[in-house]
Amino acid sequence: MQPSPAEVARTLAAGRLSGNAHIACRPGPYRVRHATDRAGRVLMLVPADSDLTRALRPTDGADDIAVVLDVPDVPPVAGSPSLGRVWVSGWAVALDGAEAREAALDFADCDPTGDLLDVGESQVLYRMEPAEVRLERAGGTVEVDPDEYAAAEPDPLHHIEWDLLTDLADHHVPEMTGFIERQLAGSGHTAPAGPTPRVVRLDRYGFVVTLGPPPAEYRVRLAFPRPVEDRADLARLLHPVLCRHCGSPTTTA
Incomplete structure (x- = not known):
């Protein structure tokens, strides 16, 4: 989505x-x-x-x-x-x-x-x-x-997108990297060698992630199972992403 x-x-x-x-x-x-x-x-x-x-x-x-x-x-x-x-x-x-x-x-x-x-x-x-x-x-x-x-x-997260991306980059890189790698593996893909995957956009439907080294980098979308309603709803949905033992709320798309 x-x-x-x-x-x-x-x-x-x-x-x-x-x-x-x-x-x-x-x-x-x-x-x-x-x-x-x-x-x-x-x-x-x-x-x-x-x-x-x-x-x-x-x-x-x-x-x-x-x-x-x-x-x-x-x-x-x-x-x-x-x-x-x-x-x-x-x-x-x-x-x-x-x-x-x-x-x-x-x-x-x-x-x-x-x-x-x-x-x-x-x-x-x-x-x-x-x-x-x-x-x-x-x-x-x-x-x-x-x-x-x-x-x-209008997307309910657009006005706080910078805050959310910055928080992920500053505090949750290991969790997000592991999550992205698991999502790729679950869809039959392997995370490419190179820089750590980066979340570069976020909306009510999911993440956009950059993978691979320049100039061969590319982007994939990781979709939420449903559109989120607001920041609080996003926090509930992201909790399993940032806590590996809680399960995975998203799928690749």
Whole structure:
């Protein structure tokens, strides 16, 4: 098991990575603070007196304006493969009143910045309905159905992935090395000679592990028996991995 393109797109767009706003017939791109609500709609928090706010003003009496948000992945540790880059296109509209207050609560779920208290004064919240979603990765582009994107959930471990990988690398190398070797042996493979295997990505579906010496290194995925729900759920699932006598919770994929 591994994340679907829609899940990767939702994870990248969630708001924990820096994004850029592109607006037709305007200079740019503009760096923008953003988040997504439960339906995957993009929320942009913009200073009222800024170039971006001026660029977002609709023309010809329209209420909204076409915007493209692009968000590239930032691999958590050296040697981690990138999840790619998501492009979300749609129409953005400035919010006020009850809509702005509700959107501010959604934004705070991702980033509880104090600037949300100034929405309607020194800050403006914009909401964009996704009309097109594209995911760039591995040298290609995948068109993601907007409905599938809206129905997907961001990975619950993405925002703590660096912490988890660092903890494994600093405190659990022998246990993880033994576990990876046992998993490979159980699937009829032998761990290659060379550097110690390294966990380079982690998501709700499992690990990505780098094996072998450069330049012949390669990656394998070790899948969990089920998707994990949060950090506490991951801790319960990893306990047998880090305690050899407790058994093995994962399989190779």
